[in-house]
Amino acid sequence: MYHAFFTGIGKYPYGREYINVAWHITFKFRRTENVYTATGRYWGRVAAGMRVACLDTTEFYKSGSGQKNPHWKAINYVERSTDRAWIKVTGDGVNYGFVDIGLDHGSSPSSISMYGTW
Secondary structure: OOOEEEOOHHHOOOEEEEEOOEEEEEEEEOOOEEEEEOOOOEEEEEOOOOEEEEEOOOHHHHHEEEOOOOOEEEEOEEEOOOOOOEEEOOEOOEOOEEEEOOHHHOOOOOOOOEEOOO
16 A cells, blocks of 8 residues: 555646556656655655656556655656666665655745646
8 A cells, every 4th residue: 555645746747658568647857856765765866857757547656745755756767867768766665766846945836846737
């Protein structure tokens, strides 16, 4: 069972990508932000100008945020800046993690790090 709150953010993605035989919604980043495993361990970063992808099959992936860190968004892939390849977020026995959406920079559509079509 996933432990998350559902934000509704999945209704406003930046775009859609077909990755490894499944449709994903994407969000783009204004700033470099940290990515974490499902249990909150540091995994890596998403670079400014790159995207994250979330499975378009369940509300958890589309709109889930961390239960203990509601400013984290559930994700499945990170776009690598060097070659734009999609890298699966793994660890803790699951194929998802979380990305900090940058609320510490502001919460308006023009100041938050992660953005879609809002």
